[in-house]
Amino acid sequence: MSNVEAEPVELLCGPGSPDGPVEVISPRAVPLGGPRAMTVRRTLPTRDRSMVGAWCFADHYGPDDVSVSGGMNVPPHPHTGLQTVSWLFEGEIEHRDSAGVEAMVLPGELNLMSAGHGISHSEVSTAATTRLHGVQLWVALPDSAREEPHGFQHHAPTSVAVSDGVTARVFLGALGGEFSPVITATPLLGAELIIAPRTRTSLAVDPSFEHGVLLDTGAVSVSDAALAVGDLAFVPCGAAELELHNPSPDPARLILLGGEPFGEDIVMWWNLVGRSHEEIEQFRAEWEARTGAAEDPGRFGTVPxxxxxxxxxxxxxxTTRLKPRKRRN
Incomplete structure (x- = not known):
């Protein structure tokens, strides 16, 4: 995407290196509903770290036995000003949205829904699913794109070698010579990595990006910062390589996120992203006032x-005023 603004904000990334500071964010457990609700591990946002590039939300879940957890059953709900990124390791989820899209979320295949001006959707694990395991991620849209119409993109990336002992499925952006065709409003990276047993490697990355490394399975260190399952390692921009180490006799799986520092403050509340308290109040009021009538779909429409x-x-x-999530360098 081209930056066509007349006076772009200059983002200064220090020289940095893979040996620079790595911030490890431990997840908090968040139940998704009632007594049999599925619990997710949330690393973004936190009080100290709101975003990695434009990535503003990260939930990691499973592997869950759906006979115990009840699986995923999220009725229609609204979104504004963001894109949802669904990525599964196990199971199946049915996606339906108010734009009329009905699609399956399948392991190793990306579904990206753009809310833009506004959309509503539902997410329900299928009857055939016995174990559910994956990540749900959000990307904040910049002012230039957040009022655009809603949209949906799908991509099934192949697994390719991107470094010694590392294979990747690149679902957004570019890594190791592999490119995703999915269109995003800001420069982003999203990839599933598999690191071979007893592997220490340097993975070349874009030094203008911030990066987040989310550990799904195994034992991995990022620049000698050890991660537990569900932890997110934040690496500031300036690093041209990520030092990854899997000391165990088993493969490890990671989700790698990246993006240029997001130069706008956002207000994120519930499932809505805006720029002010008043804007979020308005979005909420429009959701609560929806009629469900075909002749008056409103901002969010209805899910078939x-x-x-x-x-x-x-x-x-x-009861207190919502405040923008400001960047922390």
Whole structure:
């Protein structure tokens, strides 16, 4: 994507190196519903780290036995100003949205939904799913794209070698000479990595990007910072290589995220991304006031196959004013 603004903001990345500071973010457990709800491990956002590039939300879940957890059953809910990135390791999820898209989320295949001006969608694991395991990620849209119409993209990347002992499925951006055709509003990287047993390697990356390394399985260190399963290692921009070490006799799996530092403050509340408290209030009010009528779809529309009354109600607005999530360098 070209940057056509007349006076772009200059983003200064220090010289940095793979030996520079690595910040390890431990996840917090978040239940997705009632007593049999699936629990996810959330590393973005946190109080100290809101974003990695434009990546503003990261949930890691499973492997869950759906006979115990109940699987995923998320009724229609709204989104604004963001893109959702769904990536599975195991299981199947049915996606339906108010733009009329019905698609399966399958292991090793990317589904990217762009909310833009506004959309609603549902996510339900299929009856054939016995184990559910994957990540749900959000990307904040810049001002130049956040009012655009909603959209949907799908991509099934192949597994390729990107470094000694490392294979990757590149679902967004570019890595190791492999490119994803998926269009994003800001420069991004998203890839699933498999690191061979007892491997220490240097992975070439874009030094203008911030990077996040989310550990799914195994034992891995990033520049000697050891990660537990579910941890996210944040590497500031300036590093041209990531030093990865898998000391164990088993392969390890990671999700690698990257992007240029996001130069805009955002307000993120519930499933909505905006720029001010008043904007979020307006989005919430429009969601709560929806009629479900075909002649008046409003900002969010309705999801086919669902009774509009089954949609998720918006929680009450907080008693304190929502403040923008400011960048932390």
């Amino acid at each position: 196959g669902w009774n509009p009354e089954d949609a998720l109600p918006a929680p009450p607005m907080p």
